[in-house]
Amino acid sequence: MTETTPAHSLDHLVLPTANLDTARARLVSLGFVVAPTGIHPFGTANCCVFLGDGTYLEPLAVGDAQAAARATATGNVFVARDRAYRDRCGNEGFSAMVLSTGNADADHARYVEAGLSAGDMLSFSRAFADTAGKSDMASFKLAFASGTGATDAFLFACERINAPKVDRTALQTHANGATGIIEVVAVSDGPSEQRRLFAVAADTEKGAAFRLPNASLTLLEPAAFATRFGLPAGAPSELRFAGLVFSVRSTDTVAKLLAANCVAHDIDGNDIVVRPAPGQGAVFIFREIP
Structure with a gap:
């Protein structure tokens, strides 16, 4: 890669x-x-x-x-x-x-x-x-x-x-301990042309993965998105932004907060995954970063 x-x-x-x-x-x-x-x-x-x-x-x-x-x-x-x-x-x-x-x-x-x-x-x-x-x-x-x-x-x-x-x-002081955005996830049925778009927008050479100075950009085909998140990728699209990953101080803190607020979530390894909902238009993933 x-x-x-x-x-x-x-x-x-x-x-x-x-x-x-x-x-x-x-x-x-x-x-x-x-x-x-x-x-x-x-x-x-x-x-x-x-x-x-x-x-x-x-x-x-x-x-x-x-x-x-x-x-x-x-x-x-x-x-x-x-x-x-x-x-x-x-x-x-x-x-x-x-x-x-x-x-x-x-x-x-x-x-x-x-x-x-x-x-x-x-x-x-x-x-x-x-x-x-x-x-x-x-x-x-x-x-x-x-x-x-x-x-x-x-x-x-x-x-x-x-x-x-x-x-x-x-x-900038959040109860969930979020400190930043470390990854943006996009889905495409035709990723080749969209990689060119990202390369031009980010002013870099075209590649299979894009690492911005402060975050990464991941472009997945629908099947790969479904495998990673256990969620359908949605209707066919040339390009759709679908998820983002936050860095947090403690996933235990996030899990307790979500439970207290009756927010449904899934635990996937080191990630806490929250499905989209009204007012939250993308998959939110909270990841503990030491």
Whole structure:
């Protein structure tokens, strides 16, 4: 198996949900601290889970349907891809993997040259608040990539133009002991073309496995996914993000917390596996890392 070391790190993961209250309740039951609701200027909203390694989850809902429709009509790729995902896959899921970058313009140019651009770049700002209510303005520039026929998933590079000057310590201290995301799992019926997409997005050579500076990306065929997790891979798809692995301090702590909160889970060796549920659009795996 060939491993590569790309320049781009995992930044965050986008998980569509029908509404943020459901996502918040589910994530809290899993032992996460959930940030206050963030409002985008184009109709979507989120309630993020920030982790100590700098990565985060972005549960995403449509907060203002009219604003989202206007954004889609004017070429906002982020909102348009969210709409397309919901139309095909439903309101609960895992639609995008986001890579950090210091130059989104260069990433966009690379996507265009490779024939993998998903559309125009997007720049925007939104308010951010910590658990104490201190707020600041966050600004981003995004460049989008998508593989041929891959309507169920996309990737984008995220350049943070202005990072909020707020203390995230309380937001990163989770009852389940989660400290980071160490693996993202995707499923594909035609993995060869999707490996090219990942290679271009991560700015690395194409290989059978991808190791980002802070996480790994695993691309499985449906049968291999079912064997690994004991779960069906779902409807046929060119590409679908399906699971993620968290590093935790103690799986015993996670198991006790899940049991106390009546969250069904399976123990598979050193992993605790939690199946998708409303507000949790992917398989969550908790792995003890010494």
